[in-house]
Amino acid sequence: MLRLHYNLEKLSMGLVVGIIVAASIGGIVEIAPLFTIDETVEIPDDMRPQTPLELAGREIYIREGCYACHSQMVRSLADELDRYGPYSLAAESAYDHPMLWGSKRTGPDLARLGEKYSDDWHSQHLIDPRSVVPASIMPAYPWLIRPLDTEILSDQLATLAKLGVPYDAEMIAAAVGDAIGQSQPDSDAGDAVRERYGADVAVRAFDGDPARLTEMDAVVAYLQSLGTLTNAPYELFAEGAQ
Template sequence: MLDKHAKLERNAIAFVFAIIFVASIGGIVEIAPLFTIDETVEEVEDMRVYTPLEVAGRNIYIREGCYACHSQMIRTLQDEVERYGPYSLAVESQYDHPMLWGSKRTGPDLARLGEKYSDDWHVAHLINPRDVVPSSVMPSYAWLQRNSLKNEDMDLHLAALRKVGVPYTDEMIENAAQDTYGQARPDSEPADAFLERYGEDSNVRAFDGDPGRLTEMDALVAYLQILGRLTDVAHQQASNSTGGE
């Protein structure tokens, strides 16, 4: 066997073809399922899109590298389901570009984080994680509370997402900047217009606790509070599988 391997190493052309052959096997395993993606992704009636403020928060989440320590995909293993909640379904990520499933968990999985804690908890946690989780190794993101959110180009972000299949309407794209502001300003005219476009079930509140400013903290907390709540299908399936117990 070693003699055959030595001959292969000395034959550069054969070695290149061997590498291509082995690499192609992995490529086929990863690419082939994509041809049946339309059949594997569920269709649910209550699936909704990210709002402009949540898109902005997701962009900040990516910018700060949060995905490097937190996954957003609960596997079907019993211990994961018991710890984090119902396992993740493909439909829950159909509007995620890029997807943030992740594989490393320095911190906990965030797939079911939405509304698990209060906005105040998230703000305190992001400013100084050890104030609420003494054993946390997460760095502080206090500057998010000081940074004003730039929302002037949110229409471009939504337009780009529509290019890859997210069903934003022309009206949503045209009013993206105003809707970013309205979602964080309850009892305002922009908030009323936002609810007309995105539905009465959408979260409208001053996420960072300061209704006088629109900050990056507003956006990130809004995003964290919607994780796992774009659709309720996973919880419904879990309830059905346990007989509604």
């Protein structure tokens, strides 16, 4: 076998063909299961899509490269379960495009971050990380207090709807109003968000000021939604503990 490989290295075209064959086999092994994904991943009945504000926050999270240091995948290892909670289910990312799983952890995993800290803590942490975590090496994001651009929110929801995310025509048409309403807890628009996305959706001034809609509102709303879109992993974890 070694002699065959040695001789193959002498033939450039033969080596190229060998590489293509090996890569093709690996690609098929990885890609083939995706054709049955709809049959193997069962979406929980209580699973909800992200609100327009949470979706905007997710886009900013990706834009700022947060995924490079924080994973969103709790693995089924004892120490991870003790630190982060129930291990991640594939169904939790059924509506994610792209999904943000991974095991790179310069910072802690965020899959179960939702409602673990207050909105004020998150805002301060993003503006000046070391003011709340002195040993933090996370960069600061003070520019997140600028106004949120909502121009393409409806188009984003419409695109995701074509990919299978359950946004209906009413949700798509009301995307901008719902993004604003989710940050105004005492308004009719805030009530409309709850009607469309469920009573458990967080509706509050995430950056502390309901008179404005900022990127900070969006990012904090997104962070507070992580791990809260379905109770399935917590129920499964409770069953396993019995």
